[in-house]
Amino acid sequence: KCREQDATLRAEIAELLKNDGWGTATAKKLASWDPYDQNASAGFFDTEWMFGILDSFEVVIGNPPYIMILKEEFDAKYGTEYPLLSGKPDLYRLFTEKSVRLLGENGVLSFIIPNTLLAIPSAQRLRTFLTKNVSIQLIVDLTSPVFGTAAVNNIILQFKKKLPHFEIVKVGIAEGEDALNKLGDLTEVEQSKWLDNPKCEWTIHVSGGAEEIVEKMQLGMPCLNQIGVEMCLGMQVYHNSIHNPTQITARYLHAGSKRGRSWIREFSGRHAESFAIRTDKVVPFVDYSADAIYHKPEFRFFEGPRLILREIVGDRLVAGFTDESFAVNKSCYILRSDTLSEQDCKALLAILTSKCVAYWVRLKGDKAKQALFPRITMNTLKTIPIPKNWSVKSGILS
Numbered sequence: 214k215c216r217e218q219d220a221t222l223r224a225e226i227a228e229l230l231k232n233d234g235w236g237t238a239t240a241k242k243l244a245s246w247d248p249y250d251q252n253a254s255a256g257f258f259d260t261e262w263m264f265g266i267l268d269s270f271e272v273v274i275g276n277p278p279y280i281m282i283l284k285e286e287f288d289a290k291y292g293t294e295y296p297l298l299s300g301k302p303d304l305y306r307l308f309t310e311k312s313v314r315l316l317g318e319n320g321v322l323s324f325i326i327p328n329t330l331l332a333i334p335s336a337q338r339l340r341t342f343l344t345k346n347v348s349i350q351l352i353v354d355l356t357s358p359v360f361g362t363a364a365v366n367n368i369i370l371q372f373k374k375k376l377p378h379f380e381i382v383k384v385g386i387a388e389g390e391d392a393l394n395k396l397g398d399l400t401e402v403e404q405s406k407w408l409d410n411p412k413c414e415w416t417i418h419v420s421g422g423a424e425e426i427v428e429k430m431q432l433g434m435p436c437l438n439q440i441g442v443e444m445c446l447g448m449q450v451y452h453n454s455i456h457n458p459t460q461i462t463a464r465y466l467h468a469g470s471k472r473g474r475s476w477i478r479e480f481s482g483r484h485a486e487s488f489a490i491r492t493d494k495v496v497p498f499v500d501y502s503a504d505a506i507y508h509k510p511e512f513r514f515f516e517g518p519r520l521i522l523r524e525i526v527g528d529r530l531v532a533g534f535t536d537e538s539f540a541v542n543k544s545c546y547i548l549r550s551d552t553l554s555e556q557d558c559k560a561l562l563a564i565l566t567s568k569c570v571a572y573w574v575r576l577k578g579d580k581a582k583q584a585l586f587p588r589i590t591m592n593t594l595k596t597i598p599i600p601k602n603w604s605v606k607s608g609i610l611s
Contacts, residue, residue, distance in 0.1 A: 216249055219249075220247075223243075223244040223245075223246075224244055226243070226244055227240045227241060227243065227244030227245075228240075230243065230244075242255075242256055242257055243257070243259075243262060246262075246263070248263070260315070268317065269315060269316060269317030269318075269320060270315050270316055270317060270320055271316075271317060271320050271321070272320060272321050272322075272323075273312040273315055273316055273320070273321075273322045273323075273324075274322070274323045274324070275308075275324060275325075276324065276325045276326075277304060277305045277308030277309070277324065277326060278304045278305065278308070279303065279304065279305050279326070279327050279365060280303070280304045280305075281301055281302065281303050281304075282302050282303075282304065283302075284301070284302060286302075287302040291307070295307050295310050295311075297310045297338045297339045297342050298310070298338070298339075299335050299336075299337070299338050300333075300334065300335025300336075301335060303327075303329075303335075305324075305326045305327060305330075306330070306336060306339055308324075309322075309324065309326065309330075309339065309343075309370075310339060310342075312324075313342075313343075313346075313347065313374065316374040317374070318374060318375065319373060319374060319375050320373070320374045321350075321371065321372070321373050321374075322347075322370070322371065322372055322373075322374070323369070323370070323371045324369070324370050324371075325355075325367050325368070325369055325370075326367065326368060326370060327365055327366065327367060327368070328354055328355075328366045328367060328368045329366075329580075330368065330370070330415070331352075331354075331368065331414065331415045331416075331417065331579065332412070332414040332415065332416075332579030332580075332592075333579065334412060334592065337412050337413055340407070340413045340414070340415060341408070341413040343372065344377070344404060344405075344407050344408055344413055344415075345377070345408070346376065346377075347372040347373065347374055347375070347376075347377065348372060348373045348374075348375050348376070348377045348378075348380045348404070349370075349371075349372040349377070349380065349382045349404050350371045350372055350373060350382065350383065351369065351370070351371040351382070351383050351384075351399075352368055352369070352370055352371075352382060352383075352384045352385075352415065352417050353368060353369040353384070353385050353386070353387050353399075354366075354368050354384075354385070354386045354387065354417060354418070354582065355367045355368060355369065355387050356386060356387065356388045356582070365585075366580075366585055377404050377405065379403075379405070380403075380404040380405070381401045381402070381403060381404070382401070382402045382403075382404050382417075383399040383400070383401060384399060384400050384401075384402050384417035385399040385400060385417075386417075386418070386582075400417075402416075402417065412592075414579065416577070418575075418576055418582055423576055426572075427573060427576055427577060430569065430573055430598050431598045433601070434598035434599060434600065434601060435598070435599055435601065436595060436596045436597065436598060436599065437548075437565075437594060437595055437596070437597045437599055438595040438596070439599075440599055440603070441550050441551075441552045441553060442548050442549070442550050442553070442561070443514075443548070443549050443550060444546055444547070444548050444591065444594060444595065445510045445514055445546070445547055446508075446510075446524075446543050446545075446546055446547075446591065447510070447540070447541035447542045447543045447544065447545045447546070447547060448479065448499070448506065448508065448509045448510065448540050448541065448542055448543065449506075449507045449508040449509075449542065449543045450464075450466050450467070450479075450499060450506050450507060450509075450542070451464070451466070451507060452507035452508075454507075455505065455507055456505070456507070464497075466499055466500050466503050466505060466506065467479070467497040467498065467499050468497065468498050468499075468500075469497060469498070470498060471498050472498065472500070473500070475500055475501050475502035475503075476498040476499065476500050476501070477498060477499060477501050477515065477538065477539055477540050478492075478496050478497075478498055478499075478539040478540065479496055479497055479498065479499045479539070479540045479541065479542055480492070480494075480496050480521075480539055480540070480541050480542075480545075481496075481541065481542045481544045481545065482523040482524055482525055482531075482541075482542075482544035482545050483544075484496070485521050485522070485523040485531050485532065485533050485545060486531065486533060487529075487531060487532075487533070487566060488532075488533050488534065488562060488566070489533040489534070489535075490521050490533040490534075490535045490537075492535065492537055492539065499540060501515075501540065508543070509540075510547065513549070514547045514549060515538060515539060515540045515541075515547075516538040517536060517549065518534070518535075518536045518549070518553075518555045518558050519534075519535060519536070519547055519548060519549040519558065520532050520533070520534055520535075520547070520548040520549075520558060520561065520562055520565070521533055521535060521541055521545050521546075521547060521548075522545060522546040522547075522548060522565065522589075522594070523544065523545055524543075524544050524545060524546060524588045524589060525544070525586060525587065525588050526571075526574060526578070526581055526587050526588060526589050528571060529566050529567070529568065529570075529571040530565050530566050530570060530571060530574065530589065531566070532562055532565055532566055533562070534555075534558055534559055534562050536555070546589075546591070546594060548561075553604075557604050560603060560604060561599075561603070564599060564600070564603060565597070570597055573597065573598065574589055574593060574597070577593065577596075578590070578593040579592060579593055580593075581593065
């Protein structure tokens with residue numbers, strides 16, 4: 214009975230709003246919101262209308278949507294409302310930024326969100342703001358899927374809206390479906406330390422003795438992108454932004470045999486093995502000259518001495534040397550150089566596939582700890598520390 218009376222009151226309010234000059238669509242939207250229907254969402258958000266709250270909330274808790282939207286759509290809907298956004302707009306980051314504004318002083322936020330917030334470059338602005346302006350209390354990396362079959366790696370993030378003052382963040386890793394009930398001791402990390410790295414990455418997997426080892430590995434060492442090595446991700450032939458479903462399904466730019474001079478073999482990550490590429494396998498040919506290819510590196514990345522490194526990581530990085538001409542898809546990285554000899558390439562291969570580099574990548578890699586498809590990103594690859602005297606001339610092979 215009370216719900217019926219509530220519905221009647223909302224209908225009367227809608228008429229009053231229209232009489233006061235509100236548009237019919239706006240009045241209808243406000244009046245049609247049903248606070249009793251837990252399976253329906255509102256097309257608007259107004260704290261006074263919905264909750265009788267004029268200023269702020271003491272707690273914001275939830276699991277915001279993880280959805281990428283087009284930049285054009287974001288600009289049209291939100292304009293400059295979210296100054297912390299950079300890169301591709303992902304709704305969970307917008308929800309996080311909005312929630313900070315909704316919290317009152319000392320209010321607490323607790324979210325389950327993708328672990329990409331920890332290190333991706335597009336979240337750097339948001340991470341830096343949070344590190345400087347809120348007191349982060351807890352970050353737990355959930356290595357098992359949280360929502361059934363949804364292929365997302367998640368974290369639990371909790372912070373209080375107050376300026377940090379020598380804050381200690383409790384961080385941990387929850388492994389297995391029942392891990393939260395068996396979390397055990399959490400590691401403590403100084404929040405301010407995250408401001409010391411250029412991209413303000415939240416390095417929750419490196420602490421204590423491991424942090425000291427990683428620092429020693431990096432001390433005075435050049436990064437991979439500082440030794441004359443060029444790197445790029447392999448070819449991506451199709452994309453739904455320029456190809457329709459029929460073209461993608463038919464793989465119309467591929468063929469089972471060479472159809473002309475511009476057609477080359479295309480290998481993938483599964484053909485990369487330790488120190489070699491299985492070029493004896495039967496693979497499709499692709500027309501490299503086609504303008505309709507979504508992304509393709511310059512052809513020099515597909516010929517001459519070079520390393521092919523698989524994006525998905527295991528106990529060690531998987532990479533091989535080749536000097537044959539062929540393409541690889543985006544499941545691989547290509548490393549080449551105009552200044553390094555073939556012997557130098559092979560020496561570099563030994564370093565990249567070593568236990569030391571595997572240890573560093575596991576601790577520092579922004580996506581190497583994921584339970585679902587652990588991989589090495591370009592950002593991590595570029596920053597791998599390389600011994601100073603690593604080349605053949607320096608006698609490293611002896």
